Amino acid sequence: MKTRFAAILSAMVAAITPSLVKAADMHGGYVAPAIPATNLPFFLHIGPAGLLLSESAKMNVGGAPLPGASVRIDSQITAAIEFGYFVTPEIAVSFTGGFPPTVDVIGKGAAAGLGRVGKATYGPTVLSAHYHFKKFGAFQPYIGAGPTFMIVFDTKDAAMNNLKLNHAVGFAGQIGFNYMFDRKWGVFVDVKKAYLRTTATGTLGGAPVKANIKLDPLVLHTGLTYRF
Numbered sequence: 720m721k722t723r724f725a726a727i728l729s730a731m732v733a734a735i736t737p738s739l740v741k742a743a744d745m746h747g748g749y750v751a752p753a754i755p756a757t758n759l760p761f762f763l764h765i766g767p768a769g770l771l772l773s774e775s776a777k778m779n780v781g782g783a784p785l786p787g788a789s790v791r792i793d794s795q796i797t798a799a800i801e802f803g804y805f806v807t808p809e810i811a812v813s814f815t816g817g818f819p820p821t822v823d824v825i826g827k828g829a830a831a832g833l834g835r836v837g838k839a840t841y842g843p844t845v846l847s848a849h850y851h852f853k854k855f856g857a858f859q860p861y862i863g864a865g866p867t868f869m870i871v872f873d874t875k876d877a878a879m880n881n882l883k884l885n886h887a888v889g890f891a892g893q894i895g896f897n898y899m900f901d902r903k904w905g906v907f908v909d910v911k912k913a914y915l916r917t918t919a920t921g922t923l924g925g926a927p928v929k930a931n932i933k934l935d936p937l938v939l940h941t942g943l944t945y946r947f
Contacts, residue, residue: 759902759903759946759947760804760805761802761803761804761805761946761947762802762803762804762805762811762813762944762945762946762947763800763801763802763803763943763944763945763946763947764799764800764801764803764813764815764907764909764940764942764943764944765799765800765801765942765943765945766798766799766907766940766941766942766943767796767797767798767799767940767941767942768796768797768798768799768817768938768939768940768941769794769795769796769938769939769940770794770795770796770797770820770843770936770937770938771794771936771937771938771939772792772794772934772935772936772937773933773934773935773936773937774789774790774791774792774932774933774934774935775789775790775932775933776788776789776790776827776919776930776931776932776933777789777930777931778830778928778929778930779928779929779930780923780926780927780928781926781927782927785829785830786829787828787829788826788827788828788829788830789826789827789828789829789830790824790825790826790827790830790836790930790932791824791825791826791827792822792823792824792825792934793822793823793825795820795822797817797818797819797820798817798818799815799816799817799818799938799940800815800816800817801813801814801815801909801940802814805851808851808853809850809851809852809853810848810849810850810851811848811849811851811861811863812846812847812848812849813846813847813849813863814844814845814846815844815845815846815847815911815938815940816842816843816844817842817843819840819841819842819870819872820840820841821838821839821840821873822838822839822840822841823835823838824836824837824838824839824877824919826878833878833879833923834877834878835877835878836877836878836879836882836921837874837875837876837877837878837879837882837921838874838875838877839871839873839874839875839882839884840871840872840873840874841869841870841871841872841884842869842870842872843867843868843869843913843915843936843938844867844868844869844870845865845866845867845868845891845893845911845913845938846865846866846867846868847863847864847865847891847893847911848863848864848865849861849862849863849864849893850862850863851897857898857899857900857905858896858897858898859896859897859898859899860894860895860896861893861894861895861896861897862893862894863892863893863894864890864891864892864893865890865891865893866888866889866890866891867888867889867890867891867911867913867914867915868886868887868888868889869886869887869888869889869915869917869934870886871884871885871886876921878923879921879922879923879928880921880922880923881920881921881922882919882920882921883919883920883921884917884918884919884932885917885918885919886917887915887916887917887934888915889913889914889915889916890913890914891911891912891913891914892911892912893909893910893911894909894910895907895908895909895910895940896908897944899944902946903945903946903947904943904944904945904946905943905944905946906941906942906943906944907940907941907942907943907944908940908941909938909939909940909941910937910938910939910940911937911938911940912935912936912937912938913934913935913936913937913938914935915933915934915935915936916931916932916933916934917932917934918930918931918932919932
């Protein structure tokens, strides 16, 4: 997990660095610590997002538990956007979505011999409300929470046939900050921790299979802030 985290974080930092350099050049290498009050209510967060899953599963084959069987899903990087609206100068609501990644679902533990169980294309989304602390000038941290939704667009069979992965609804906490260069432009770092449970079904050698899956993704999102 630490190796996966470091790889994704490094890729995200590499993606945002050119924007930071460009923004600094636009301002002569200096960013004022204080930003004038703005009445621009809408904002966008645009940039790469890393998804690190804390996945596990409990599997039943032919109606009987398969002890020690679980699944593994590798971390992913995708493009994400958060669209938000400030209800008051400090309180905002937002919707976060991204380009749906396609992942391999791999057998683990007692199910490791299955190899790739199947593939799934899914889109994690979050609807959240958050409070922004505006007393630190250009540095504007925030904290929030709200419901999260996982929409499954497609599944493909591998070791399992007739694979189906259900949509899921859960809860997500959110923390992050904006660093504004002026009234409209800035950069952000955002971390969301979601708690999601779903169910997968299919057949294995003709026997029905059901898996109760815990996903609980950690979503690391960074990039450009734009207010309008």
